[in-house]
Amino acid sequence: MKIALNFSDVVLKIVSFFIVIMPLVNYYDLPGTDVSMTTVLLILETVLLSYYSIRHSVGSNKENLSVLFPYLALMAYIFLISVLTNFYDGNNENWVVLAALILNTVTIYYVLCISNRKAEFADYMFKLYLAICFFICVITIGEELIYLVSKRVYPVKFDFLPLSNEYERLDYRFGYNVRGSYVGFSPFFSEPSHLSQYLLPAIAILLGKIKKDPFKTCAFLILIEMAIVISTSTLGIVASLLMIGVYIFLGKTDSAKKFRRIAILCLPILILVYLFYIRGRLFYDSDASSMFSAGSDKTSYRIFRGFSYYFQFPLFNKLFGIGFGNMSSFVYTHNLTYDYEIASGGAVNEYLNGVSQALVYGGVISAVLLFMFYFKLFKNTTSEIKSLVFVLVILMMTAATFLRGTSVFYIILILGLRSVMSKNEKALNSKEAQQIQKTH
Secondary structure (H helix, E strand, O other): OHHHHHHHHHHHHHHHHHHHHHHHOOOEEOOOOOOEHHHHHHHHHHHHHHHHHHHOOOOOOHHHHHHHHHHHHHHHHHHHHHHHHHHHHOOOOOHHHHHHHHHHHHHHHHHHHHHHHOHHHHHHHHHHHHHHHHHHHHHHHHHHHHHHHHOOOOOOOOOOOOEOHHHHHHOOOOEEEEEOOEEEEEOOOOOHHHHHHHHHHHHHHHHOOOOOOHHHHHHHHHHHHHHHHHHOOHHHHHHHHHHHHHHHHHOOOHHHHHHHHHHHHOHHHHHHHHHHHHHHHHOOOOOHHHHHOOOOOHHHHHHHHHHHHHOOOOHHHHHHOOOOOOHHHHHHHOOOOOHHHHHOOOOOOOOOOHHHHHHHHHHHHHHHHHHHHHHHHHOOOOHHHHHHHHHHHHHHHHOOOOOOOHHHHHHHHHHHHHHHHHHHHHHHHHHHHHHHHHHO
16 A cells, blocks of 8 residues: 555656656657657656546545636537537648647646645645756856856757757757847747746745745745846746736735835835846847737737737637637638738748637637636635736737647646645644634
């Protein structure tokens, strides 16, 4: 019995490792095959989570189903509309993607159920994740120092893994990008935004630990902020500051109030740091207003492209969508246009940000279900979790994260964080109850 229990703990640790390492190996294939490392890890973690859940009779309860119901309904609807569309159009290319969506949903479900029953699972996952974040931050800052001294760049990636055809064809430069007059470093990631997306959840986790060890936590937060600024990720810089702002102004705990006072006292220093160091990296090739313009630059391409196409859809498709991964064929069939594609020679690809993916692939129905789910994640939680949900919504506006990739990673961390916070709150209430009993 003891051996089985130890093996089960090992299973959860392996799953934790797969979850936190998956965003870093997203660019690679399994050596000797055309199968992506993400697919391999997703299958393995689903099998291991299924084993653990069956072995320990882990099931759902009303609370779990209540939180996940909008997401499960959304997944079921997207799967149904996509299957119907694929059969109708004779499209056989999206079945692998749909299978991955199902495995992601199964993973999210099992992580929620297991975390609520065994919070140590989420605890270990966060420790491993924070250790990797620390390692990445140190490398990022180290690369910046090396570049300042020698003007040399040393790209950092997993050389023992072959790049997938997609990234090899696009000739991505891993570990660094030239950003205006700056070189932005993003070790292990193809671009700065991916690095910042990976590091941002660590801010929420650390904010939850600030009361326990304020000095080390603040030092770690500064380290993460430095790495994000060095990467020159506009999204990362803005989102990280917003996360801390949400925590400071929405937080009702003593830690949040103390952090608020420290931030106010340090405001003059923060303004100087922004003006002389952050500002140039934040707007290295544009001014603030261009971030929200509907022109043909990269930022507006990410934000507005999907909405531009969606508003040209027939009413039926606006309501019910066109199915997952059918954007390119639908645009050609209905002769839809967008200025960016015209400026780029008319090439149409499947890239859409997460919110427009919800509208395009599943219509108004999927968009409503998606924001119902986010609202459930946001309400009745701590300010740390609220800040992370807030950033997830921002990412959905700027990156292709609908039902997979970064959004799945964030949802898993949010659900795990809810379990850990709930466990800590119960422990605190139990301790206070015992103290009251002793006094009487």
